[in-house]
Amino acid sequence: MHVSRTHTPVEGAGSRAFRGVLLGVVALFVAGFVVLFAVDVTYVRWADVREVVVSPAIRAALWLSVWTSLATVALGLLVAIPMGYALSRYRFPGQAFAETMVDLPIILPPLVLGLSLLLFFSRTWAGKTIDESWVPFTYHPNGIILCQFLMSASLGIRAAQIAFDAVSPRLEHVAMTLGCGRAGAFWHVALPLARRGIVAGGILIWARSFGIFGPLFIFVGAVRFRTEVLSTTIHLEQSSGRDEVAMAVALLMLALSAVTLVVVHLLARRYDPR
Amino acid sequence: MIRVDGLRYRAGAFALDGVSLEVRSREYFVLVGPTGSGKTTLLECVCGLIRGASGRVAIGGADVTGLEPRLRGVGYMPQEYALFPHQTVAENVMFGLLRRGLSRREARRRAEATLARVGIAALADRRPAGLSGGEQQRAALARALAVEPEALLLDEPLSALDDQTREAVGRELRRVHREGRAAALHVCHNFAEMAAMADRAAVMRGGRLVQVGSPMEILARPRTRFVAEFVRARNVLAGRATRDGDGACLVLDDGRSLRTAAATAAGPVEFVIRPESIALAPAGACALAGPANAIGGTVAEVLPLGSTAEILVDCGGGLQLLASLSPREREAAGAEPGRAVVASFRPSDVHVLEPDEAG
Numbered sequence: 206m207h208v209s210r211t212h213t214p215v216e217g218a219g220s221r222a223f224r225g226v227l228l229g230v231v232a233l234f235v236a237g238f239v240v241l242f243a244v245d246v247t248y249v250r251w252a253d254v255r256e257v258v259v260s261p262a263i264r265a266a267l268w269l270s271v272w273t274s275l276a277t278v279a280l281g282l283l284v285a286i287p288m289g290y291a292l293s294r295y296r297f298p299g300q301a302f303a304e305t306m307v308d309l310p311i312i313l314p315p316l317v318l319g320l321s322l323l324l325f326f327s328r329t330w331a332g333k334t335i336d337e338s339w340v341p342f343t344y345h346p347n348g349i350i351l352c353q354f355l356m357s358a359s360l361g362i363r364a365a366q367i368a369f370d371a372v373s374p375r376l377e378h379v380a381m382t383l384g385c386g387r388a389g390a391f392w393h394v395a396l397p398l399a400r401r402g403i404v405a406g407g408i409l410i411w412a413r414s415f416g417i418f419g420p421l422f423i424f425v426g427a428v429r430f431r432t433e434v435l436s437t438t439i440h441l442e443q444s445s446g447r448d449e450v451a452m453a454v455a456l457l458m459l460a461l462s463a464v465t466l467v468v469v470h471l472l473a474r475r476y477d478p479r
Numbered sequence: 480m481i482r483v484d485g486l487r488y489r490a491g492a493f494a495l496d497g498v499s500l501e502v503r504s505r506e507y508f509v510l511v512g513p514t515g516s517g518k519t520t521l522l523e524c525v526c527g528l529i530r531g532a533s534g535r536v537a538i539g540g541a542d543v544t545g546l547e548p549r550l551r552g553v554g555y556m557p558q559e560y561a562l563f564p565h566q567t568v569a570e571n572v573m574f575g576l577l578r579r580g581l582s583r584r585e586a587r588r589r590a591e592a593t594l595a596r597v598g599i600a601a602l603a604d605r606r607p608a609g610l611s612g613g614e615q616q617r618a619a620l621a622r623a624l625a626v627e628p629e630a631l632l633l634d635e636p637l638s639a640l641d642d643q644t645r646e647a648v649g650r651e652l653r654r655v656h657r658e659g660r661a662a663a664l665h666v667c668h669n670f671a672e673m674a675a676m677a678d679r680a681a682v683m684r685g686g687r688l689v690q691v692g693s694p695m696e697i698l699a700r701p702r703t704r705f706v707a708e709f710v711r712a713r714n715v716l717a718g719r720a721t722r723d724g725d726g727a728c729l730v731l732d733d734g735r736s737l738r739t740a741a742a743t744a745a746g747p748v749e750f751v752i753r754p755e756s757i758a759l760a761p762a763g764a765c766a767l768a769g770p771a772n773a774i775g776g777t778v779a780e781v782l783p784l785g786s787t788a789e790i791l792v793d794c795g796g797g798l799q800l801l802a803s804l805s806p807r808e809r810e811a812a813g814a815e816p817g818r819a820v821v822a823s824f825r826p827s828d829v830h831v832l833e834p835d836e837a838g
Binding site for chain 1 (some may be wrong): 526527549553564565580622626
């Protein structure tokens with residue numbers, strides 16, 4: 206039933222060459238990035254790293270980056286779980302359109318999103334009313350969360366959808382004959398079984414939110430101690446000629462992202478689709 | 480009790496075309512049919528997992544047509560069992576009990592009792608993934624039984640098991656069912672399983688019930704050619720029904736005539752003789768005493784199946800008869816390939832079929 210990936214058949218010269226080519230592509234790709242990051246590490250002066258870590262402005266940016274991206278994860282999953290489940294389980298008119306809109310932010314140039322948000326909140330009556338009377342977004346940390354959410358929720362939605370697709374509807378059917386309504390079957394069966402995929406989706410949301418910059422620059426600006434996140438810091442430092450500081454911040458982000466990815470891979474390995 | 484009245488449903492290739500059926504309390508009813516005949520669809524309509532286009536479903540005397548599955552009082556065991564992989568066996572069995580508001584302690588106690596009933600009390604704290612097919616089957620059965628359903632609905636409950644386990648688990652299933660009062664509706668595609676399990680049975684084809692009756696009735700007196708072939712009656716022949724001085728008879732295309740017990744309206748008919756009803760004897764003898772049809776022929780092929788052997792006798796004129804003999808009968812008849820033999824069968828074993836309905 207289950208064939209291990211390490212189970213190798215007898216291979217002739219042609220098959221060995223084929224494998225060689227494939228593994229060669231993997232090696233080239235990995236080597237390219239290793240070289241790139243190695244240069245970063247050698248270029249950075251440790252004095253700059255120390256300066257970055259103690260700088261109040263950059264600490265504020267780091268803290269803002271962390272809490273906004275975590276808030277986005279919470280908000281993103283709050284939307285991704287019901288949407289992923291709906292897209293996996295129900296068929297409804299306009300579904301193809303809905304799925305296209307879900308995928309759009311993945312390919313949308315980030316600057317376009319920032320511009321669209323700015324236009325909506327500064328030029329339309331509805332946008333201005335929301336911004337001025339209800340929840341402030343423009344040039345406000347809330348705007349950071351909004352940008353991050355719109356750019357990254359799709360990843361969480363798709364991850365949740367795939368996780369729910371891997372749960373057999375038959376399990377929920379049994380749950381329904383045993384006393385659950387649809388909601389109960391979702392809560393007691395589908396959700397626990399899709400758990401790992403959803404967690405992985407949350408990490409994808411976080412990773413993308415953490416690194417985003419384009420729409421923020423347009424929509425919330427780069428105000429020190431207020432709307433400056435780490436990716437904005439890199440831009441600010443770099444454009445004021447302080448490449449070394451920018452590089453030190455970049456290294457900080459790189460380290461945080463790497464840790465996150467390792468966690469994703471560990472989770473993905475444990476996640477066995479049923 | 481399960482009662483289905485004029486149920487209709489259509490979705491792609493799967494359709495139910497006005498199915499009516501009654502399974503009494505304590506009765507074990509087996510529904511057989513080929514793939515795509517609508518058996519599973521019917522079962523899912525009874526569960527409430529599919530909403531029928533028209534018709535009614537009643538369980539335990541109450542009309543449940545508009546009720547969602549959880550309110551119908553069913554215990555459902557789907558194909559491949561669908562045990563919850565994130566829960567232990569005991570938690571699987573407790574699932575329905577907890578949804579009914581029992582305390583965890585009480586649910587656990589009842590789950591353990593149910594597991595003991597199906598003989599897997601020792602597996603309570605194992606996960607489904609580590610169980611054998613037979614163990615999974617019992618766990619799923621316990622989960623369905625724990626809620627004390629009026630209707631026990633089993634979709635191919637034995638199909639995923641190997642031959643030896645299937646027999647043991649089948650016996651177990653009948654025993655456990657007899658202890659309770661649920662009406663059991665068991666769906667499968669295997670007529671031998673039907674014969675072994677059913678109090679009553681039905682054969683389904685193209686979304687309709689073709690024949691309902693006891694398994695013996697269906698095996699011995701299949702209503703149509705389709706049922707005859709499905710229950711492997713094998714010797715399906717064509718001829719003309721007529722009468723002569725001695726009573727009803729059937730005239731084959733080559734002019735030979737066979738006695739039948741019951742008269743049929745004159746005209747072309749199809750009829751069937753089960754292989755078990757045909758006795759063989761060496762040429763010049765007859766294996767049956769009393770009035771019997773006897774046809775001479777030569778043994779064309781012998782297929783040993785262990786406890787029985789299938790002997791194909793070529794009677795000339797394109798007529799071939801398949802006889803199923805025990806090793807002793809086979810030896811007595813000298814049924815080896817190329818030997819001349821006489822095939823004989825009683826008039827009452829010649830069973831005339833009704834024309835097949837379309838579909």
